[in-house]
Amino acid sequence: MLGLMQNRPLVLPHIFHRAERYFGHKQVITATAGGAVAMSTVADVCGQVRRLATVFDELGISSDARVATFCWNTEEHLALYLAAPCTGRVLHTVNIRLFPEQIAYVVNHARDEIIFVERSLLSVLWPLADQLPEVRYFVVIDDGTDHEIPDSARILSYSSLLADSTPFDGAFVVDDENTAAAMCYTSGTTGNPKGVVYSHRSTVLHSLAALAADVLGLSERDVVMPVVPMFHANSWGLPYAALLTGAGVVLPGPNMSPKALLGLLADHRVTVTAGVPTIWMGAAPLLADYDLSALRYILCGGSAVPKALSEEYRQAIGVSITQVWGMTETSPIAAACTPRTQYAELTTQEKAVALARQGQAVPLVDLRLVDPDTGADVPWDNHSTGEVQAAGPWIASSYYNSDDQQSSFTDDGWLRTGDVGVCDEFGSLLLVDRTKDLVKSGGEWISSVQLENEIMAHPKVSEAAVIAIPHERWVERPLACVVVKQGESMTTEEVIRHLSARVAKWWLPDAVEFIDAVPKTSVGKFSKKTLRARFENYRFPDQGAPV
Incomplete structure (x- = not known):
């Protein structure tokens, strides 16, 4: 019928x-x-x-x-x-x-x-x-x-x-x-x-x-x-x-420019705006100078939003940054971290952690986590990591006139996003890295994204990117590239001391390089490809590693 x-x-x-x-x-x-x-x-x-x-x-x-x-x-x-x-x-x-x-x-x-x-x-x-x-x-x-x-x-x-x-x-x-x-x-x-x-x-x-x-x-x-x-x-x-x-x-x-964007938001009583993290990082120091009371959503995607940045907005204007996740191949919105009842009773700080996730798949989109080695689905236990794969009516099925199909699409028609994540029991996605940006140290994975977020939580830090550097003993170890806020100074010891209370000891970077700015891609994301090229011959001061 x-x-x-x-x-x-x-x-x-x-x-x-x-x-x-x-x-x-x-x-x-x-x-x-x-x-x-x-x-x-x-x-x-x-x-x-x-x-x-x-x-x-x-x-x-x-x-x-x-x-x-x-x-x-x-x-x-x-x-x-x-x-x-x-x-x-x-x-x-x-x-x-x-x-x-x-x-x-x-x-x-x-x-x-x-x-x-x-x-x-x-x-x-x-x-x-x-x-x-x-x-x-x-x-x-x-x-x-x-x-x-x-x-x-x-x-x-x-x-x-x-x-x-x-x-x-x-x-x-x-x-x-x-x-x-x-x-x-x-x-x-x-x-x-x-x-x-x-x-x-x-x-x-x-x-x-x-x-x-x-x-x-x-x-x-x-x-x-x-x-x-x-x-x-x-x-x-x-x-x-x-x-x-x-x-x-x-x-x-x-x-x-931050002043131009904030002026438009204030003058025209904008309620919903959207941009990549670097846009909102640049605007953050000027928030107090503008009336942004009309805003109800500040959408952010393209790369993971540091929890510290979202909290800075919440404290300054009363509106946290809302993460949306996707890519060109997903049209791009595939997930959104809007408030959910399961997080309603959390403390302010716990809610900040929950809002730092990429969120649940939006209606009509399906997401799954897959072990890249076995192809098996990964459980949603907020711990097990897997490659994020997507399917839905606005998810690409192939590339236009391209030979690069097999590496990006599964045999059963799902898009391989190249992102690595975990899901909690409610299906809320948290990206831990890109497959190509993970640091594999001694057979274990270190999330460059988590390290970056923790470094950028330091009040003196403007930007931070972490890349993998080859290591004779551990295969790879993390190098932290840090941009210090204007007017501030910082030492390697300060960065490591700040991280020591936040991540496992073996995750701590073997070295910190202070740079003028993290290079950006054509769409404003951190360009780790450029950083890897810059430091391709880098050797750590001490070819040891934390144990």
Whole structure:
């Protein structure tokens, strides 16, 4: 017996038409490079979408073309988020922080036909033009800067194209919900970046999940400011979720300084914001200078959030940082650490520990822990570690046009995330490391993430990263790379003394190197690959180890 429900596809045109019909009055605010704020509305964005639909056709862009963006978080970028997939094309958000050869690789690998680029970023992209033969046009978005625009038939003006076009006046239709809506490439920390292709169905379901109370709980009453770049896993799905529910949107543009971000949060009464830990680390010293009383969620992901950082926010503004976990391959939200009744009776400090977890799998996502050697499931006892594997309707099943499939996907179709974690009896995930970042000392594993979190709990420490260094006796031992806060001084002995009461003796780093800053990846995560290269010939002062 079949159900008697209408079989209508889950596609992004629904989000567009819903936003246009119900929420045209809602504000879309974009900060410019010079600090000014451009006030707009959802109706204005939808108007751009309709004109872009005509522009694509007039320029002869293929009906299923990849439409690339090389942009900051702006109103125009938001319009392109809808215009490409609603016309049956595929949005490709290119990471502006990739190395030039990686930018050329992903644009050519995706076979982009057209690229929309901010004027301030054209100087990064245009030198690669001769290496991008399939890109027919570079459409420049005027972001208020005065960067030179070369004279070329391949370079067009965004504002001129829209001014000269007639808005498409019909309904956008995508018949098959499984067709591609967008694609995003991994950050390429090892080898070439890999393409992840999101379907209309996966994107709509992910947007709906973000509205669930135990995920992000977004509503029409919210004002959302995604600090996480719109070129990074579709800004964690926040633009689509905000448009679906009718939330106001604040877009920070190119100025990502702590003062600029905190000013936007305060001035526009933002209720939900999201970014990687390094963003919130930089803003923490300035919290007392801004009225952030409207905030109810500060979302953080990309890497584990130090408990000390979350507590710093709770004490300063009354709002802890909420961890969300995922990756490009999971669209990306796969787990969220929102409050749960089982932790309600804990003390303040115990709750802080609980909130430092990555949390439970969000609805429709399944997670499991697997022993990488035996393939057996690992028990949820808050002690046994295993590789985190994920499955669900917005989890990647393979990479786009790639030979690297077997190492990332299991025979039964689960994504191998490369993260190592434990789960408590309630299924709350706690990441202990990346498989490639664990330190194997004397046959036992040391969690670099836990060591980093404990080091960063010291009031003098700004950042810390721990890497494995080869050791003649123990195979590997941990080296702590520590950044001291401005105006402070610190010794190796202070770091070790601080850790001694917090971790097992054999976990203590064999040495501490004080550095100016922990290098970052293109999406703001700590780049341990860079640190490992820097210290590849390092030898510990004493080739012994704690016993």
